[in-house]
Amino acid sequence: MRLTLREVMLGMRRSPLLSTLSVVTIAFSLFAFGLFGLLVLNVDRALRGVEEHVEIVAFLADGTLPESISAAMGDISAFPEVARVDQVSPEQALARARAELPEFQDVFDASFLPPSLEIRLKEGHRDPGTVKDVTQRIQTYPFVDDVRYGEDWVKKLYDIRNIAGAAGIALGLLFAAVAVIIIGTTIRMTVLARSREISIMRLVGATDGFVRLPFLIDGFLKGLVGGLLALLLTWGANWLISHNLIQTFFFDPGIAFLGVLGGGIIGLLGSALSVGRHLRRV
Structure with a gap:
């Protein structure tokens, strides 16, 4: 495990620009996803507030x-x-x-x-x-x-909330899929930059698992850092909106933690897809 972590750190040192690009790409992909999540959260809170008057x-x-x-x-x-x-x-x-x-x-x-x-x-x-x-x-x-009890009004409110919930899930999945594709493409650049190194490792008998592990850890760590940056950007955007436009709600700490962890998982998934595809070609 120590050797694997050393490989991850060496890989980042060898290509700091590419590593930074990966983290920034992940951060902005998740930032867009976070803004959408913030919109869904506040629409849901607003509908709940209206619903309280039923x-x-x-x-x-x-x-x-x-x-x-x-x-x-x-x-x-x-x-x-x-x-x-x-x-x-x-x-x-x-x-x-x-x-x-x-x-x-x-x-x-x-x-x-x-x-x-x-x-x-x-x-x-x-x-x-x-x-x-x-x-x-x-x-x-x-x-x-x-x-x-305002039957028509209650039905319309309930329909709006159902439509908003369904649209939120559908668009959320779409944003997540786009983020995985973008992040996977970015990480693939890292894999291609080290393709010669991978080929040499395969020639000396390294297993697919041994070759894949540093990239998986690298993708997970970059995803975590990108997720943390995205959380900070989302918090900043929420602060600006709350202080200049309208009062808005932010994610609960548990949801925020899951968002950062989700960044790591998306980075891991994107890395796994890219490395797996490359290993099949080698």
Whole structure:
């Protein structure tokens, strides 16, 4: 193993320009991938933020007894999909309406606004099917006059999130494939630059594994360094956007670590493909 590491270091010293080019190519390939990942992350966070406002409003009949309302709130709160239930009196609804639509202050009157229950659902239970199911259960209470939840809006939001998720996965795989090709081509230049050395090693009886290992380690290390540089570039771009345009989110530490490790794996994969192809020709 010590001999292999020595070979890796000697290879980098013999062609520092090519090694630097490989690292920079890997870094910018992963930087583009990181920017795309950042876009997907922030779109998902934005959709989750909008999704948090999905709520069911149950309008109650006038004269509903407080005991009945309290019992219904307890029952609905016990639903596994429900996060919280809030009671809104006509006076509270009036104050809210006047605050949101001040130009119509003289039009609103508490007598026109029925008492209601506002039901918020837990994360993971805001899809159209679940919302509709909870709505139907709430409608079974005899003192519930009407239930609204913006059915069309919920469906559109859910469709947008599904489309964004599918597009994110598809484009992410495409970016990863392009990165592997670019990195593999760059590493192949290193392999070709040392083709004579490889031929001599094969002539003296070196096994394919012995020949391949230094290149695999070299590709992995360059991928790690490139991944780290890409992470720093992505963080810098995120910082600039957050401080000059809009507030954005950055990757969690675990995701950032996996991104750097992913750079090493892509470098390893690109190196393995290039070396394997070259060894078959020798």
